[in-house]
Amino acid sequence: MSTTATAIDTGHHDHDHDHPEYLQHHFVSADQQFDSAKMGIWLFLVTEVLLFSGIFVAYAVFRNWYPESFHETFSTLNIVYGFVNTCVLLTSSYTMVMAINSIQNNQVDKMVNYLFTTVALGAVFMLVKTVEYKEKYDGGIFFWLWEPHGHHYEHLANVAYASIFMKLYFVATGIHGLHVLIGMLLLLWVAWKGKEGRWSSDYYNYVEVSGLYWHLVDIIWIFLFPLLYLTS
Amino acid sequence: MSVTMIEPGQTMPAIEHHYLNAEKGIKSWLTTVDHKRIGIMYLISVVLFFAVGGLLAVFVRLELLTPGRTIMDAAMYNRVFSAHGIVMVFLFIIPSIPASLGNFLLPIMIGAKDVAFPRLNLASFYIYWAGGILGIIGMLSGAVDTGWTFYAPYSTTTTTVVWMTLAVFVAGFSSILTGLNFVVTIHKMRAPGMTWTRLPLFLWGIYATAIIQVLATPVIGITMLLLMMEKLIGIGIFDPKLGGDPVLYQHFFWFYSHPAVYIMILPAMGVISELMATFSRQKIFGYKAIALSSMAIALVSFLVWGHHMFVAGQSEVAAIIFSAITYLVGVPTGIKVISWVGTMYKGSISLRAPMIYAQMFLFLFTIGGLTGIMLGSLNVDVHLHDTYYVVAHFHYVMMGGTVIAFLGGLHYWWPKMTGKMYNESLAKWAAGLIFIGFNVTFFTQFILGSQGMPRRYYDYVPEYASLHAFSTYGSWILGLGLLVAFICFIHSLIKGEQVGADPWGGTTLEWLTTSPPDAHNFKRVPLVTRNPYDYDAAYDDLLGDGMGDGASRTPVVSPSRS
Ligand code: HEM
Ligand SMILES: [Cu+2]
Numbered sequence: 001m002s003t004t005a006t007a008i009d010t011g012h013h014d015h016d017h018d019h020p021e022y023l024q025h026h027f028v029s030a031d032q033q034f035d036s037a038k039m040g041i042w043l044f045l046v047t048e049v050l051l052f053s054g055i056f057v058a059y060a061v062f063r064n065w066y067p068e069s070f071h072e073t074f075s076t077l078n079i080v081y082g083f084v085n086t087c088v089l090l091t092s093s094y095t096m097v098m099a100i101n102s103i104q105n106n107q108v109d110k111m112v113n114y115l116f117t118t119v120a121l122g123a124v125f126m127l128v129k130t131v132e133y134k135e136k137y138d139g140g141i142f143f144w145l146w147e148p149h150g151h152h153y154e155h156l157a158n159v160a161y162a163s164i165f166m167k168l169y170f171v172a173t174g175i176h177g178l179h180v181l182i183g184m185l186l187l188l189w190v191a192w193k194g195k196e197g198r199w200s201s202d203y204y205n206y207v208e209v210s211g212l213y214w215h216l217v218d219i220i221w222i223f224l225f226p227l228l229y230l231t232s
Numbered sequence: 233m234s235v236t237m238i239e240p241g242q243t244m245p246a247i248e249h250h251y252l253n254a255e256k257g258i259k260s261w262l263t264t265v266d267h268k269r270i271g272i273m274y275l276i277s278v279v280l281f282f283a284v285g286g287l288l289a290v291f292v293r294l295e296l297l298t299p300g301r302t303i304m305d306a307a308m309y310n311r312v313f314s315a316h317g318i319v320m321v322f323l324f325i326i327p328s329i330p331a332s333l334g335n336f337l338l339p340i341m342i343g344a345k346d347v348a349f350p351r352l353n354l355a356s357f358y359i360y361w362a363g364g365i366l367g368i369i370g371m372l373s374g375a376v377d378t379g380w381t382f383y384a385p386y387s388t389t390t391t392t393v394v395w396m397t398l399a400v401f402v403a404g405f406s407s408i409l410t411g412l413n414f415v416v417t418i419h420k421m422r423a424p425g426m427t428w429t430r431l432p433l434f435l436w437g438i439y440a441t442a443i444i445q446v447l448a449t450p451v452i453g454i455t456m457l458l459l460m461m462e463k464l465i466g467i468g469i470f471d472p473k474l475g476g477d478p479v480l481y482q483h484f485f486w487f488y489s490h491p492a493v494y495i496m497i498l499p500a501m502g503v504i505s506e507l508m509a510t511f512s513r514q515k516i517f518g519y520k521a522i523a524l525s526s527m528a529i530a531l532v533s534f535l536v537w538g539h540h541m542f543v544a545g546q547s548e549v550a551a552i553i554f555s556a557i558t559y560l561v562g563v564p565t566g567i568k569v570i571s572w573v574g575t576m577y578k579g580s581i582s583l584r585a586p587m588i589y590a591q592m593f594l595f596l597f598t599i600g601g602l603t604g605i606m607l608g609s610l611n612v613d614v615h616l617h618d619t620y621y622v623v624a625h626f627h628y629v630m631m632g633g634t635v636i637a638f639l640g641g642l643h644y645w646w647p648k649m650t651g652k653m654y655n656e657s658l659a660k661w662a663a664g665l666i667f668i669g670f671n672v673t674f675f676t677q678f679i680l681g682s683q684g685m686p687r688r689y690y691d692y693v694p695e696y697a698s699l700h701a702f703s704t705y706g707s708w709i710l711g712l713g714l715l716v717a718f719i720c721f722i723h724s725l726i727k728g729e730q731v732g733a734d735p736w737g738g739t740t741l742e743w744l745t746t747s748p749p750d751a752h753n754f755k756r757v758p759l760v761t762r763n764p765y766d767y768d769a770a771y772d773d774l775l776g777d778g779m780g781d782g783a784s785r786t787p788v789v790s791p792s793r794s
Contacts, residue, residue: 026346027423028757036348036420043412047450054454054484058610059468084404144465161475167467208709 002036004135037205045216048179053218055172062168064163064199072230073165075155081132084227085125086221092121093218095188096211106201108194115191115207118214122184129177136166140223143170169228176224179217186210244730245653248745254751265350269335270357275642277357278332279718281323281364286315286711288488293594293673293707296700299692301511306690310377313688314401317380318396323364323632326492329499331360331410333641334438335648337413340742340749341432342759343423348416356409363403379688384470384478387459394460404449404723407495411445414438423741425760429602432740432764433509437502440526440598444498444533452488455481479545486537494533496630497597498526500637502568503567504590507640508572510738511587512579515765518571523565532561542613558608565601569594577688584736585659587649589640592667596632600625603678620690621681627674639666639717639782646736651748652728658720665713672706740764 020030025035063070085152100113136142137152148156156162191208194198199207251268261269278533292313295302304312335353339346347353370376374392418431418439431439459481461467470481471760501522509516516522536548538554548553572594581587605627607613616622647653654789680699692700734743745754762769 024350026344027349032420036416039419040412040416041350043415047408047412047446050447050450051454052460056453056487058458058480061477062469066475075675146466148709159470163466164468164475167416167461168469171461171467175457211634 004048020202022198034205037209041209041212045212046078046218047095048216048220052172052175052223055168055175056223056227059168059172062164066164069159069161070160070165071231073156074169074228075154077169077229078135079131079229081128083223086130086225088121088125088128089218089221092118092125095121095146100204100211103194103199103204103207104201108197108199111199111207112191112194115187115194119184119187119191122180122187125180126177127182130175133185141166143167143174172228176217176220179220183210184213186213203217239562240472242731244671246425246730247748248652249750250746250748252289252650252748260550265346265354265356265712267335267339267347267353268649268749268753270353271332273332273357274327274335274360274463275332276362277361279320280326280329282328283320285316286311286714288312288319290707290711292316295690295767296692298701299694299697307377307457309373309690310688311371314376314379315371318362318367318400318600319628320490321380321496321786322400323360325630326403326407327360327410328496328634329503329638330414330441330495331639332359333434333503333638333645334414334441334499335410337645337742338384338417338435338438339421340745340753341435341740342418342421343422343741343754343760345754346418347413348421349413352409353413354658356406356413359409360403360406363399363401363406366395366402367399370399376632381457381489382456382481383461383485384462384476384481385472386472388462388473394463397456397460399451399462401460404453407445408449408453411442411449414442420663423758423760425758426741429520429523430696430760430763431523433505433516434502436523436526437498437500437505440530441495441498443527444495444530448488448491451484452491452492455484455488458484479541481637482544484539486540487534487774489698490540491530491533493626494529494628498529500634501526501635503560503641503644504572504593505568506738506740507586507590507644508575508608509765510644510736511582511584511590512576513577513582513737513767514575515763515767516571517574518567519575519763519765521567521700522571528562528564532557532564536561536608539608539613542610543617555608555610555666558613559605562601562610567599571597585654585656585663586640586644586736588660588663589636589643591679592663593633593636593640596670597630598634599607600628600630600632603628616681618686619681620685620687623687624674624677627677632670632674636666639663642721644736645742646724646730648691648742648747648749649732650725650728651746652724653731653735654720656723656726658723662713662717662720665709666714667713669706669708669713671712673710674706676703676706739767 023030024032027036038063047097095114095117099111099118101115102108133142136153139146139150140147141153141156145181146166148154156166187210190199190206249267254263254266261273264270264273291303292309295309295312335347369397370392373395375384375495376387376396377390378386378393378394382393382397384585387397418435422431458467458469462470462476466474467476469476470478472478478573486642505516505522513717536554536558539558542551542555572590583591601623607622607625609643643654676699680696680703681687683696683699685696733746735747736743741760742749744758
């Protein structure tokens with residue numbers, strides 16, 4: 001708890017005392033600002049988990065009701081793609097940790113490089129996902145599309161409720177993919193501002209906060225991967 | 233032991249520098265990050281949506297004035313009552329007290345300069361409006377006719393739910409961000425000495441609300457998203473035609489929407505606690521009981537959603553459990569009512585308009601809460617479910633509870649927000665009309681419901697005609713009352729008398745700063761040395777310049793204390 005402010009004169013209308021530049025006017029100390037940011041992002045992550053938990057509940061209910069269709073449908077997913085993407089995201093979480101580590105040691109250039117690596121890994125993830133989506137699209141399966149054909153998918157046409165599971169797959173991975181994209185943009189912005197010299201070991205709230213967000217995106221995938229791909 | 237700061241008849245000098253004139257021009261408002269200005273913008277916005285929703289309600293009641301067609305056809309009627317519900321719930325009542333009064337008061341009441349994330353605060357205001365505009369598009373482009381609950385399979389078969397559900401999704405996002413901001417603000421931004429047990433009870437209400445906002449709203453978010461997907465890409469999880477389950481939708485929906493009713497009522501309860509203390513000039517009876525019961529309500533509210541689905545095909549065991557837990561909600565609610573009555577007991581009660589509203593709240597909310605308990609018992613609900621009895625119940629809690637408390641709070645903090653007093657007798661006339669109009673409109677509906685009149689029906693048998701007509705007449709009185717209240721506020725803006733820092737003898741921190749407050753709220757960070765309703769110690773504060781640290785304290789002859 002850092003609300004240990006003393007009853008100092010806050011200077012009313014002038015801001016010329018020894019507050020560091022990054023300290024916003026309504027905070028008493030940099031610690032208070034940092035703690036607030038951190039608590040804010042944690043709460044936000046909780047809301048994200050709750051959002052996804054809605055999808056997980058729907059998944060659990062339908063898996064429970066129609067276990068056979070569930071297995072038939074998800075056994076058409078390609079484990080290799082899922083596995084590669086899991087490794088990619090795990091690595092990106094590591095580079096993210098290193099980015100924060102670097103800025104804590106005031107190594108701005110190193111941090112920027114790690115951030116770019118993280119974003120690049122995110123891009124690899126999206127690329128693999130796109131290839132995967134494309135294969136399904138060619139097999140007549142996509143968000144709104146349900147005309148399974150081709151040797152890999154055509155039997156799904158005769159599996160009751162297979163479309164429910166496939167569409168849940170698209171909704172879950174689609175929303176997750178959107179989160180990856182947002183995370184990439186966020187990290188690019190942070191890296192950009194890093195290049196401009198905005199962050200230092202004294203002030204790296206945004207690096208920390210977007211890092212936590214990135215880990216969340218990773219963790220959600222860690223759940224999605226076994227639930228969707230490792231089902232047989 | 234009232235502290236009279238000025239002689240009667242003497243006018244207060246106007247404050248020279250305050251948040252309203254700190255910057256000028258419409259742009260300074262639209263880009264402001266000052267929580268007070270954002271609170272005012274929210275206030276204007278929710279009043280606007282209240283007016284829209286209210287107008288729609290007038291049309292609903294007009295249609296029901298006589299059996300058969302009165303002013304519109306059945307399809308239109310379905311759209312109008314749906315739009316009424318959606319606007320009132322998602323665009324008015326959920327943001328109402330927290331986003332307007334809460335935004336304005338929260339930082340001041342804890343002695344902070346602003347909320348933790350001022351820019352996020354402004355962003356959530358715009359996101360709220362994005363939701364509002366989507367809702368308006370939804371209404372104009374054919375409108376939803378499912379009721380505010382969007383039950384499948386209606387919602388998967390009518391065409392235009394996508395705009396409306398998107399509106400709810402977006403508005404929900406704004407609600408989450410506001411809640412998040414408030415939780416962090418209360419945790420991290422309190423002035424020195426402002427311990428948790430010194431928080432004004434309004435803030436305990438806001439805090440419990442904010443927690444629910446953060447924990448429940450994501451669920452409505454994903455529900456709306458899944459519903460949109462159901463509609464757009466046909467997932468098939470809710471639509472029975474595709475193998476889905478409409479009851480699953482109801483579980484999703486009420487998992488949010490029952491806690492959401494406490495998003496609506498907890499801030500109102502917080503307002504009432506402030507009014508009870510100030511206008512009884514008594515320390516709150518059972519401060520901790522009220523504070524903790526807010527948290528208890530927040531907790532229990534997550535466990536009772538099934539009471540909306542007693543006849544929807546859930547298992548009997550589930551129904552019995554949900555019924556039992558629903559009774560539990562009554563306990564913390566009852567504790568609050570007892571504490572308020574205890575606060576008034578032997579207090580020196582001053583029946584100014586805000587206190588009149590507080591009394592109205594006590595009366596109406598008790599009726600609403602007790603009828604809720606009745607609906608919570610299985611055997612009764614099987615008879616009353618989906619009748620006007622339920623309509624009456626939730627209007628007694630939402631309108632009789634939240635809207636009345638909002639009005640009371642608005643009168644109470646109006647002088648703080650604007651620096652101007654309202655006209656007391658005009659305000660009391662409005663309150664009287666609202667009270668009569670409200671009861672005529674909605675008590676009638678308890679009778680209608682218990683006689684079996686189903687809700688959401690366009691037409692009814694002639695036996696119900698006189699009660700329906702009576703209810704419609706009531707809605708006119710109610711509408712008139714609200715109009716008078718509105719005029720009263722406008723009148724105050726133009727003609728209102730300048731007030732001092734503390735026109736009511738209130739003891740929470742907002743009364744220490746000028747009316748209207750300075751752009752930075754206080755001259756210095758206040759040092760909090762007493763409990764929020766400590767009337768004796770508060771008097772000592774006023775000896776200094778009110779900042780709690782004793783600076784510029786001038787020896788004043790103490791008036792006699794009783
Ligand atoms: C003592 C506390 C309360 C209890 C025990 C309670 C109980 C209930 C029950 C059992 C129902 C379902 C009736 C049915 O559909 O057959 C219900 C409906 C409802 N209640 Fe409450 N309630 C309480 C307080 C509140 C509060 C404080 C609010 C809002 C501020 C509220 C708003 C609603 C609404 C909006 C509905 C109807 C929803 C719909 O079907 O459209 N209730 N209540
Ligand atoms: Cu409920």
